[in-house]
Amino acid sequence: MIVAQQKPLEEIRRLIAPYEKILILGCGTCVTVCGAGGEREVSFLHGALRVAQVKGGDGVHAFLEYTVKRQCDREFLDPLGDRVSEVDAILSLGCGVGVQVVAERFPDVPALPGVNTSFMGATEQGGVWDERCAACGDCRLAETAGICPITRCTKGILNGPCAGTKNGKCEANKDIDCAWVLIYKRLESLGQLDKIRRYYPPRNFRTIPRPRRLAGITSIDLGGSNG
Amino acid sequence: MANSLFEEKLYSDKFLVTSEVGPPKGMDVADMVHHIDLLKDKVDAINITDHQSSVMRFPSLGGCLLVKERGGEPIFQVTCRDRNRLAIQADLLLACSRGIQNVLCLTGDSIDVGDHKEAKPVFDLDSVQLLRTIKTMESGKDLGGSDFKGSPKFCVGASVHPEADFIEPQLIKFEKKVAAGAQFFQTQGIFGLESLRRFMQYASQFEVKILAGIIVLSSARMAQYMNDNVPGIIVPQPIIDELSSAGKGKGLQKGMEIAARLVRTIKEENLCHGVHIMAVGNEGIVPDILEMAQIVGAAP
Numbered sequence: 001m002i003v004a005q006q007k008p009l010e011e012i013r014r015l016i017a018p019y020e021k022i023l024i025l026g027c028g029t030c031v032t033v034c035g036a037g038g039e040r041e042v043s044f045l046h047g048a049l050r051v052a053q054v055k056g057g058d059g060v061h062a063f064l065e066y067t068v069k070r071q072c073d074r075e076f077l078d079p080l081g082d083r084v085s086e087v088d089a090i091l092s093l094g095c096g097v098g099v100q101v102v103a104e105r106f107p108d109v110p111a112l113p114g115v116n117t118s119f120m121g122a123t124e125q126g127g128v129w130d131e132r133c134a135a136c137g138d139c140r141l142a143e144t145a146g147i148c149p150i151t152r153c154t155k156g157i158l159n160g161p162c163a164g165t166k167n168g169k170c171e172a173n174k175d176i177d178c179a180w181v182l183i184y185k186r187l188e189s190l191g192q193l194d195k196i197r198r199y200y201p202p203r204n205f206r207t208i209p210r211p212r213r214l215a216g217i218t219s220i221d222l223g224g225s226n227g
Numbered sequence: 228m229a230n231s232l233f234e235e236k237l238y239s240d241k242f243l244v245t246s247e248v249g250p251p252k253g254m255d256v257a258d259m260v261h262h263i264d265l266l267k268d269k270v271d272a273i274n275i276t277d278h279q280s281s282v283m284r285f286p287s288l289g290g291c292l293l294v295k296e297r298g299g300e301p302i303f304q305v306t307c308r309d310r311n312r313l314a315i316q317a318d319l320l321l322a323c324s325r326g327i328q329n330v331l332c333l334t335g336d337s338i339d340v341g342d343h344k345e346a347k348p349v350f351d352l353d354s355v356q357l358l359r360t361i362k363t364m365e366s367g368k369d370l371g372g373s374d375f376k377g378s379p380k381f382c383v384g385a386s387v388h389p390e391a392d393f394i395e396p397q398l399i400k401f402e403k404k405v406a407a408g409a410q411f412f413q414t415q416g417i418f419g420l421e422s423l424r425r426f427m428q429y430a431s432q433f434e435v436k437i438l439a440g441i442i443v444l445s446s447a448r449m450a451q452y453m454n455d456n457v458p459g460i461i462v463p464q465p466i467i468d469e470l471s472s473a474g475k476g477k478g479l480q481k482g483m484e485i486a487a488r489l490v491r492t493i494k495e496e497n498l499c500h501g502v503h504i505m506a507v508g509n510e511g512i513v514p515d516i517l518e519m520a521q522i523v524g525a526a527p
Contacts, residue, residue: 164458
């Protein structure tokens with residue numbers, strides 16, 4: 001899922017400063033799971049902003065709150081129509097995709113980001129998420145024992161570890177496992193060390209020409225004439 | 228015919244000695260030139276580091292040009308951290324056009340250990356891919372497949388870490404570098420001769436020259452700092468204890484003795500093909516270490 005983190009309250013206050021009526025808009029999907037922008041966080045942020053403006057003595061904002069099922073699908077934004085016409089800005093707690101779809105759907109109202117979209121990751125334990133996928137468009141997990149070197153090696157290199165690894169940890173951060181040590185050990189236990197011995201040529205960055213579009217995916221390609 | 232003076236020596240029986248000079252932060256190259264002058268007739272080649280430890284400095288290629296101007300033999304250190312494949316190929320063409328043909332191919336330290344922590348890490352290539360890039364360029368083509376008008380020739384080296392605490396994947400990478408055309412290896416700093424002996428038992432099956440990396444430590448504190456902060460470096464406790472035993476202000480002298488002892492033993496026991504001395508900020512003392520190790524200056 002997409003993992004995000006709410007922006008610091010002071011930054012959010014600066015973003016909303018020019019506007020009077022603000023819709024705080026949550027998203028019911030990824031950011032709900034990672035506790036950054038679901039219905040609960042919308043309510044907490046609403047409370048925090050009210051307290052802050054009372055304390056700060058600049059009580060000029062009025063807030064509405066609402067959470068849609070998904071901000072990244074236009075149809076889920078349709079029920080918002082009337083509410084948006086009442087406000088001066090939308091503070092979206094959706095990921096960067098959500099903020100942009102909101103901006104496209106409501107072109108006359110500024111859409112402001114309330115979270116920093118961090119990465120695509122998995123839950124490690126309660127309240128901890130780890131990045132797992134860089135959306136490189138050229139998945140090579142079959143060759144690396146299901147451990148992504150592009151995401152989990154700080155250098156994203158393809159032909160084995162650099163010489164900076166110590167105690168199985170990364171030179172950039174002693175709390176992070178060296179991806180290549182993990183890959184080696186798992187390939188070894190799978191009896192697939194031939195995969196790390198192969199040469200991998202430079203990455204093809206044309207798989208990620210920005211912005212990317214994925215179109216015409218209507219069925220699973222089964223290959224051959226039976227597809 | 229050899230592509231460089233260093234390559235010619237690489238395939239002689241000579242015990243090779245290389246050292247390195249780190250470019251300055253800023254425009255004042257006086258110290259660097261001084262160190263180049265001190266070293267150029269005493270070693271077989273001088274490495275110029277490429278923003279070592281990811282600290283932004285005067286460029287490696289600029290330092291190599293200075294080595295050439297002063298009549299020395301440079302080894303151009305190229306990391307993959309700061310340039311994409313276009314920029315790296317362009318710099319290699321410039322280097323070769325100016326007679327800089329020894330290249331040490333490195334992945335490069337992480338941006339996070341340096342002084343521009345907010346910079347974009349490039350790593351468009353890795354060290355193995357860089358070695359193969361050079362072979363492609365030598366064949367007269369660039370990585371896009373276009374023909375060169377005028378192809379470069381190089382003598383290529385790489386790095387290996389015989390004292391890595393998890394050696395198996397490092398050795399696989401070493402073999403990939405050999406297959407990619409590396410002719411010589413300058414190892415990461417080694418401190419124990421046992422690990423070098425073990426590594427050479429394995430590495431001698433390959434047709435490559437190995438120069439043992441010798442780091443000159445200047446105090447127990449520096450050794451501890453390197454253990455804590457420098458990627459990959461592991462200074463063993465007995466060496467730290469030996470440095471601690473030196474009196475106040477005598478740490479560097481002790482570090483030089485340790486380095487000279489390693490160099491002398493490696494040469495006497497013919498453990499590998501040469502040494503690469505890294506004096507990290509104390510480049511001026513390298514000639515003294517060579518004298519202490521009874522190494523005669525590089526003969527042309």
